[in-house]
Amino acid sequence: MTIWTAVFLMVILSYIEADDYCYNEPYCDPYAWGDFFHSCHPLLEEHHSPIDLDLHMSRNTSLDALQLEGFEEVQGGHWTLENDGHSVVLLVGSGMSVSGGGLPGLYHTLQLHFHWGSPATNGSEHTLDSRRYPMEMHIVSMKSIHPNVSAALDDPTGLAVLGFFIDVVYADNVHFNYISQKLSTVAHKGQVSKIKPFALMSLLPKHNLSQYYRYHGSLTTPPCSQAVVWTVYEVPIYISWTQLAQFTSQIFSTEEDAEQVTPLQNNYRHIHPKFSRVVSASRDARVLLATAGRPVSPSVVLGLFHVCLLGLLTLVP
Incomplete structure (x- = not known):
């Protein structure tokens, strides 16, 4: 050397x-x-995330809608929006929790964050039958029996993460403006901004929250701890092209006074093998299982047409 x-x-x-x-x-x-980070090395039979959610799964009729306590309410105080150099993170304080839907306990909601691509590429972490969406939002909650996240990471079910694909249409999502309109205040790494709390449920596809996929995996960022019960919803959140561009073109992984400013783009981890893991579809999940040769009702056909149409719109420059 x-x-x-x-x-x-x-x-x-x-x-x-x-x-x-x-x-x-x-x-x-x-x-x-x-x-x-030793635990990020994808050794054989380890349970890494993200994965491709494909047709190789079975329906679990015991997986019904999760109980999202406090998601319909406007919490007191202030939330904190932060650019940590790897993502935009919204710290939501206390007052919300996740349980039910096959989760092994009560989980207190801590934060949500985003993964995205670039102006020319999609950037969701999970893929749905090999399709990568423009963005993905993760709502992170910690099992209530743990005093802190460090303790939760030593528990194979210490964290529950709700994953939501984000797709693009032409009209703004007025509820998503609560976040997108504050992005300019956290454009650079290390910047922090206060944000007025809002009903978190307003961001979610609340009429389709019983349609999801479940598996055990890991954090998708270092230390990649295999401590996550994943719930990935099949119906996406829809935002506008303009709102998407605020992430892909106007968020930076460098500090404001850096000599060279670097856009934060393609902040997603690559897909990992499932190996022997069981991936389950919830009782009401439709899209993947409908395409596997099962009888499809007219309402499902209409839903699939809507998804396909919006998928074509995302290809328009």
């Missing part, structure tokens, strides 16, 4: 330690995370 190679490696290692991880540089992107 030459002295210059050694110096280069020292610089890279110091950068990794200071900045944790990245998405777009070979030395710190998701394929390299295992070099610096």
